Amino acid sequence: MSNACSYRQLFLSLCLLFCLTFPCCVKSDELQILLTLKSALNKSSTDVLDSWEAAGSVCSFNGITCNGDGSVKEIELSNLKLTGVLPLDSICQLQSVDKLSFGYNLLYGAITDDLNNCSKLQYLDLGNNLFSGSFPEISSLSELRYLYLNGSGISGPFPWKSLETMTNLTVLSLGDNPLDRTPFPNEILKLKQLSWLYLANCSIEGEIPPAIGDLTELIDLELQMNYLSGELPSEIGNLHKLWQLELYSNGLTGKLPVGMRNLTSLEYFDASDNNFEGDISEVGYLTNLVSLQLFENQFRGQIPPELGEFKKLVNVSLYTNMFTGPLPQKLGSWADFNYIDVSENLLSGPIPPDMCKKGTMTKLLMLQNRFTGEIPTTYANCASLKRFRVSNNSLSGIVPAGIWGLPQVDIIDIAYNQFEGPITSDIKNAKEIGILSTQYNRLSGELPEEISEATSLVTIELNNNQISGEIPRGIGELKSLSSLQLQNNRLSGSIPESLGSCASISNVNMANNSLSGRIPSSLGSLPTLNTLDLSRNELSGRIPESLSSLKLNLFDLSYNRLTGPVPQSFSVEAYNSSLAGNPGLCSSTIQYFKKCPPDSGMSKSVRTLIVCFAVVALLLSSLGCFLYLRRTEKDGDRSLKEESWDVKSFHVLTFTEDEILDSIKQENLIGKGGSGNVYKVMLANGVELAVKHIWNTDSHGRRKSRSSTPMLGRRTGKEKEFDAEVQTLSSIRHVNVVKLYCSITSEDSSLLVYEYLRNGSLWDRLHMSQKMELDWDTRYEIAVGAAKGLEYLHHGCERPVIHRDVKSSNILLDEFLKPRIADFGLAKMVQANGGKDSTHVIAGTHGYIAPEYGYTYKVNEKSDVYSFGVVLMELVSGKRPIEPEFGDNKDIVSWICSKIQNKESVLSIVDPRIPVAFKEDAVKVLKIAILCTTKLPALRPTMRTVVQMLQEAEPCKLVGIVINKDGEVKKKETMESAEKLNP
Incomplete structure (x- = not known):
């Protein structure tokens, strides 16, 4: 009996010892595993894991949850900016772990098949990281209920069969990964417990299977931005619990199925950017809708009147369809309504009055319809x-x-209506307004002086109204103004001198008014002015010499009362029509105008006074020269070389800094522009260079001096342009992009040294009087070469480069007429994080600017494509982007579209200097130009596709081209006649 007690005591002692020591061993192992995880993460991020110390308890670590026996059950380390490679081989040795959450970090490397060892996992979140490679087969994770891999960086094929074992899966989030294309995975259709399915942007193709209706627990279904096609199955109506349905940016067709009316829990519905058709009567039953997005489809019929009774509805976007009839008059009057966009339909009737009843509405967009009545007060x-x-x-x-x-x-945009009455002084309160567009109405009265207090104005389009009175004197206060369109009104008085203070302005049109007085000389100081149209007024006096410094794409002073000699820079035949209708003008060099008298009409007293001034000036200049020479002998020459210069070379240089600095003088000046003067430099070895000299200026446009060096920490506009050009060109190596040899900078100014292109710009060759005839072969080669240069910028650089100012004057030609893309002062690199460029200052040149600038201010690669399309139109037609013959408010794009009626009218677009034998070939390029200038950016081809199409446009090649939604060539067929250009 005593022996039995002894054995029992020994057994109990051993059990107690085992129970006391084994958990310690487990904790010791888990501690080491977690410390291994901590060491795998980069030091910069370990501050969030400060509590993870060897002397601590794992259950007290930040982000760690233990179960009842003290073992690690959950690791929650999401959204902590962690970086490094995840040691799954170590982590999955945690025997009790059922949750791993590492989402929204910066983790990278491969996700290994060691993950299979975490067999008890119920929750796995690796989404929104920087992993690479394919995702492993994980069929052993049969207990998984939540799987988040969205935006994780995985690619290649996905192991869909792994999902078959996960019968309890409720959340599956795989979207936003570049997976291999695959039809809708049947394995998903077996997961009957799914409530959340996120497969957006992960290369799913084909039709949505009817069995999707078997997933009756679904609350959220997101299939947007894939390659889905076919009709939406009626079985979608079985998903009674559905709260959100996202189908946008696919190729879905057909009508909304009748069964959709059963989705009465649906709050968010987006089927935009597809090919749906028919009416949307089914939507009228979805009474809980909060957001309805059906834009860019082919829907027709009326908007369901029931929408006016929806109590939760805050967003409605139905633009670019074919809807007819009225909008429900109670629309948006119940909830905190946010915005409506029903633009580009055939809607009629009045504007619903109460969409801003709650004071929360931000956007009312109803352009291009048939609405009638007044704007509700x-x-x-x-x-x-x-x-x-x-x-x-x-x-x-x-x-x-x-x-x-x-x-x-x-934006206030009421253009092309029948509005009457004045623009009131209330405009002084519109401190944020960037665009004021009222053209083609019946507005009357005077422009209020208070408009100068709306200081954010970028675009003023008031043309084709009945506005009278004088232009407000304070117009110069609008420092951000880029475009001023006042033509075809009843304005009188003089042009304000203050307009010369609008340093950002690029487009001024005051044609066909009753303006009088002199043309302000201050207009000649506008550095970015591209178009100036003051025709058909009553302006008098001389043409200011200051206008000679401008580089204008459109210049028209015709039919005024101008007198005196034509400035030398305008005494060329190219400006004859721009100065016609001014019988008081004279010229000593061109026959179109009468000869100027020797005295140019000056009285004897005036001539005497000028002679006296000249004598005094000569004496003063002689004295100045004497003092300067004395000073030079004493102090040495105070030239550019006196400054301290920093040289950064980007190619092997065959010249010295002094050779460049010695050449920056007036006799070598070959061009002026808003971003600086350009000089031609001839090196001793016979090599020719072009040098752009940019003076650093302060925020007021004044040249910086050494005394202003404390402000040099702030980058001014010119300095930013210089930085942009250097940053862009320094790393570019392409035969069709101008070569930047080096930059030379000092405190006061900056120099960019380029290769010299002796044949000037494409603009010069096409449009100026010194133009050299370009045969079609040469034009075609220029088009292909320039396209290849832009293709390299968009697709061949480490980060895409958006030029933002593509135009014929920025395409330079070498001695063999080979093109180079130049002038990158406005260029922007697309940020690595995918950020989009957005600015209130419209970049680019009037006539080349893509239409989306005025709508969204967004700039991307497709904006360059539009501008290049305009260049192609110039090459084919020989016309400038803006010509008087196009009509008011028209450019070359709208003019060409108006000419596409039949084969004869299309052929009439082609430059008459192009022989008949080549006109069909020119029409092929015109087809590409029209595709490039499509209104919707998404429908424009990429530059890579443009190059491909141009190469196909050689004589005797296939030219009927269709572009798919990716901007790639989808189909090519023979174009038998130019009539196929008609969209």
């Missing part, structure tokens, strides 16, 4: 409105005064 008090756009309708009446002064409004 309720919107005059809608202080939250940022965009008010109702252009291209049949609206009438007087614009409510408060509309002009909405405090947050960014």
Whole structure:
């Protein structure tokens, strides 16, 4: 008996010892595993893991949850900016872990098949990281309920069969990964417990299977941005719990199925950017909708009147369809309504009055429809409105005064309607307004002086109205103004001298008014002015010499009362039509004008006074020269070489810094522009260079001196342009992009040294009087070469480069007429994080600017494609982007579109200098130009595709081209006639 007790005591002692020591061993192992995880992460991020110390308890570590026996159960380390390679082989040795959450970090490397050892996992989140490679087969994770891999960086084939074992899976999030294309995975259709399915942007193709209706627990279904096609199955109506349905940016067709009316829990529905058709009557049953997005489809019929009774609806976007009839008048009057966009439809009737009833509306976009009636006065008090756009309708009446002064409004666009009445002084309250577009209405009255207080204005388009009175004197206060369109009104008085203070302005049109007085000489100081049209007024006096410094794409002073000699820079035949209708003008060099008298009409007293001034000036200059020579002997020459210069070379240089500095003098000046003067440099070895000299200026446009060096920490506009050009060109190596040899900088100024292109620009060769005839073969080669240069910028650089100012004057030609893309002062590199460029200052040149600038201010590669399309149109037609013959408010794109009626009219577009035998070939290139200038950026080809199409446009090649949604060539077929150009 005593022996039995002894054995029992020994057994109990051993059990106690085992129980006391084994957990310690487990904790010791888990501690080491977690410390291994900590060491795998880069030091810069370990501050969030400070509590993870060898002397601590794992259950007290940040992000660690233990179970009842003290073993690690959960690791929650999401959204902590962690970086490094995840040691899954170590982590999966944690025997009790059922949750791993590492989402929203910066983890990289491969996700290894060691993950299979975490067999108890129920929750796995590796999404929104920087992993690479394919995802491993994980069929052993049969207990998994939540799987988040969205945006994780995985690629290649996905192991869909692994999902078959995960019958309890409720969340599957695989979207935003570059996976291999695959039809809709059947394995997903077996996961009956799924409530959340995120497969957006992960290369799913083909049709949505009817069995999707078997996943009746689904709350969220997101299939957007894939390659789906075919019709939406009616079985979608079985998903009664569905809260969100996202189908946008696919190729889905057909009608919305009748069964959709059963989705009464649906709050967010987006089927935009597809090919759906028919009516949307089924939507009228979805009474819980918060957001309805059906834009860019082919829907037709009426908007369901039931939408006016939806109590939760805050967003409606139905633009670019074929809807007809009225909008429900109670639309948006119940909830905190945010925005409506029904633009580009065939809608009629009045504007619903109460969409801003709650004071939360930000956008009212109803342009290009058939709306009638007046603007409801309720919107005059809608202080939250940022965009008010109702252009291209049949609206009438007087614009409510408060509309002009909405405090947050960014765009007021009421153009192409029948509005009457004045622009009121309320506009002084519109401190955020960037675009004021009222053209082609019946507005009257005088422009209020208070418009100069709307200091954010970038674009003023008031042309083709009945506005009278004088142009406000304070117009120069609008420092951000880029475009001023006042033509075809009843304006009188003089042009304000203050307009010369609008340093950002690029487009001024005051044609066909009753303006009088002299042309302000201050206009000649506008560095970015591209177009100046003052024709058909009553302006008098001389043409200011200061205008000679401008580099204008459009210049028109015709039919005024100007007198005196034509400035030398305008005494060329190219400007004959621009100065016609001014019988008082004279010229000593061109026959079109009468000869100037020797005295140019000066009286004897005036001549005597000038002689006296000349004598005094000669004496003063002689004295100055004497003092300067004395000073030079004493102090040495104070030239550019006196400054301290920093040279950064990007190619092997065969010249010295002094050779460049010695050549920066007046006799070598070959060009002036908004970004600086350009000089030609001839080296001793016979090599020719071009040097751009940019003076550093302060925020007021004044040249910086050494005394202003404390401010050099701030980068001015010119310095930013210089930085942009250097950053862009220093790393580029391409035969069709101008070569930048080096930059030379000092405190006061900066120099860029380029290769010299002796044949000037394409603009010069096509449009100026010194133009050299370009045969079609040469034009075609220029088009291909320039396209290849842009293709390299968009697709061949480490980060895509957006030029932002593509035009024929920025395509330079070498001695063999081979093109180079030049002038990168506005260029932007696309940020690695995918950020989009957005600015209130419209970059580029009038006539080349893509239409989306005025709508969204967004700039991307497709904006360059549009501008290049304009260049192609120049090459084919020989016309400038803006010509008087195009008509008011028209450019070459709209002109060419208006000419596409039949084969004869299309052929008439081609430059008459191109022989008949080559006109069909020119039409092939015109087809590409039209594709490039498509209104919607998404429908424009990429530059890579443009190059491909141009190469196909050689004589006797296939030219009928269709572009798919990726901007790639989808189909090529023989074009038998130019009539196929008609869209």
